[in-house]
Each structure stands twice: as C-alpha cells, then as structure tokens.
Amino acid sequence: MEKVRLNKYLSTQGVCSRREADRYIDEGKVTVNGHIAMMGEKVDGTEEICFDGKPVSSAEEKKVVLAMNKPTGVVCSSKEKDNIIDYLKYPQRVYPVGRLDKDSTGLILLTNDGELMNEILKARNYHEKEYEVRVSKRITADFIRGMSQGVWLEELGVKTRPCKVKKIDAYTFRIILTQGLNRQIRRMCAYFDYRVVTLKRIRIMNIELGELKEGEWREVKGRELKELRGGVAHD
Structure with a gap:
C-alpha cells in the first residue's frame, strides 16, 4: 500500500481535519508503532497508530454526516468537559465540522469523513x-x-x-x-x-437546521448529502 502523510491518513480515517492533525502531531498526541509521531511522517495503515492513546482503526467504516442542533452549554472541543461527542453518544466515532461557541445554539455538522470535513472548513472555498x-x-x-x-x-x-x-x-x-x-x-x-x-x-451550505430541537440530530443523506458533496467537489 502506498504511504501517505500521517495528517492525511488521520483525516481519511475521520479522526480530524488535516489542520487539526498537524496540531495534534505537534502536541505529541499521535504515536506510530510506539514512538511519538513526527510532522510529515508517512504511513500506509499497517502500523499501530494511536491518537491520544487510543488505536486508530484502518477498517472501512460507513461514512456518515450528522446534522445536530447544538444546545447552549455544550462545547465543540472533544477535549473539554460537556463536549458535543459525549453529549451525542453516537455509536461511530464522529467529529464536529468547525465550532459553535458554548453560548451559541444551532446547526453543527458531525462526520467521520475527514476529507469532506477538510473541504468544508477551507476558508478559501467561501462556503x-x-x-x-x-x-x-x-x-x-x-x-x-x-x-x-x-x-x-x-x-x-x-x-x-x-x-x-x-x-x-x-x-x-x-x-x-x-x-x-x-x-x-x-x-x-x-x-x-x-x-x-x-x-x-x-x-x-445547503444543510438547514429546519425543525430540529436543541439536542436533536438527524443523518444527512440522499439528495441533501449529494448536494453537500457536490458543493465541495467543485471548489
């Protein structure tokens, strides 16, 4: 298997965006075969890769995108107390696409599709x-x-x-x-x-909050998901 940069691998596995991966690598939170990962290191997925002490699976998971109405008091950083990941308790590992501050409510997307997350977050795309x-x-x-x-x-x-x-x-x-x-x-x-x-x-983008009540979420699929992916594919 062809080797890729570690930040791209983590993004592809849905751990985080590439930009966030670079930060985590720099902070020493990623290990490869037991050693602290280096910036720019390349992997092929056969290594034992851990993020924050937990193994990163190379198994193919179903890519999901969730739309959630974030309640007041919930934070979007997975490293803080009262965070959105713990609140959601979704059976697959998903991460928020961007942030809403603790005092704000409304639509936030969560996904395990790191590449989609990366494209949505790029400021140059004017989403x-x-x-x-x-x-x-x-x-x-x-x-x-x-x-x-x-x-x-x-x-x-x-x-x-x-x-x-x-x-x-x-x-x-x-x-x-x-x-x-x-x-x-x-x-x-x-x-x-x-x-x-x-x-x-x-x-x-094309995803609307609609009638979701605070704390509720739904899966983005069908035509809505196709339009979302199309919106980043043309950037």
Whole structure:
C-alpha cells in the first residue's frame, strides 16, 4: 500500500481535519508503532497508530454526516468537559465540522469523513453559513450597513469579509458569512457597541437546521448529502 502523510491518513480515517492533525502531531498526541509521531511522517495503515492513546482503526467504516442542533452549554472541543461527542453518544466515532461557541445554539455538522470535513472548513472555498442573531438594543440602518461592509477586528488583526445582513425585527437580524473567525459575530457586534443576546446557526451550505430541537440530530443523506458533496467537489 502506498504511504501517505500521517495528517492525511488521520483525516481519511475521520479522526480530524488535516489542520487539526498537524496540531495534534505537534502536541505529541499521535504515536506510530510506539514512538511519538513526527510532522510529515508517512504511513500506509499497517502500523499501530494511536491518537491520544487510543488505536486508530484502518477498517472501512460507513461514512456518515450528522446534522445536530447544538444546545447552549455544550462545547465543540472533544477535549473539554460537556463536549458535543459525549453529549451525542453516537455509536461511530464522529467529529464536529468547525465550532459553535458554548453560548451559541444551532446547526453543527458531525462526520467521520475527514476529507469532506477538510473541504468544508477551507476558508478559501467561501462556503456560506447563516445565523439568526438577537442583540441588546434596537437595530439601526447604520448597524446593518456597517456589518455588511466588513468590520476591522483589532484583537484578531483582520477585517471581516463583506457579508449579507438582513433585519428581521427591531432586535433580530440574519447574517450570512463565508468565513469562521473566532467568535466572529459577537466581535463584529461589539465593534458597534451591540451585545449578542442569542445566536443560532440555521444553515451550513445547503444543510438547514429546519425543525430540529436543541439536542436533536438527524443523518444527512440522499439528495441533501449529494448536494453537500457536490458543493465541495467543485471548489
């Protein structure tokens, strides 16, 4: 079997994205045949590969994609308490595609398809994510205009991409982003002296939250899954 880089192997096995694999390898959390893995190391799957002390199976598992309505208080890092993996208790090993912060709710995808995860997460692909946000004071036309034009986030040293923003009522708006900076919407609102009261993600690409209640999940399949895979295949 042809050898591939360890980060690609871990991604293919659904352990994490390639970017996350590089971080875990750098942190010494991956071993190959008993030794701590090195960045750039190549494997063919016949080795004893462990992540965080647990063997990584090379057996082919059914690739699944789950859509879940993440409740408040649940974190998306598998290394923290009250994490989404423990909450879900899915019989196969799946990992969240990206994150929603602890105080936010709404749609998050989970999968064991590392390559699909990797493609969805690539910022250069401009995949849309839509959110419904309620803020602490009345929404003005200047606020909508400013948010949509992009906001300089001093703490991150970056200006957000232009985005679509639509007022829903006096205190609620919807926003469509094509990037996923850390606590981006909350930081953008704070720039205009608005505080986020509730934040819910309602769509990722073609996958919609729909009627899922907090804590509920469903499998993405059929035409919906085909459209999702098609959306990343053409990038």
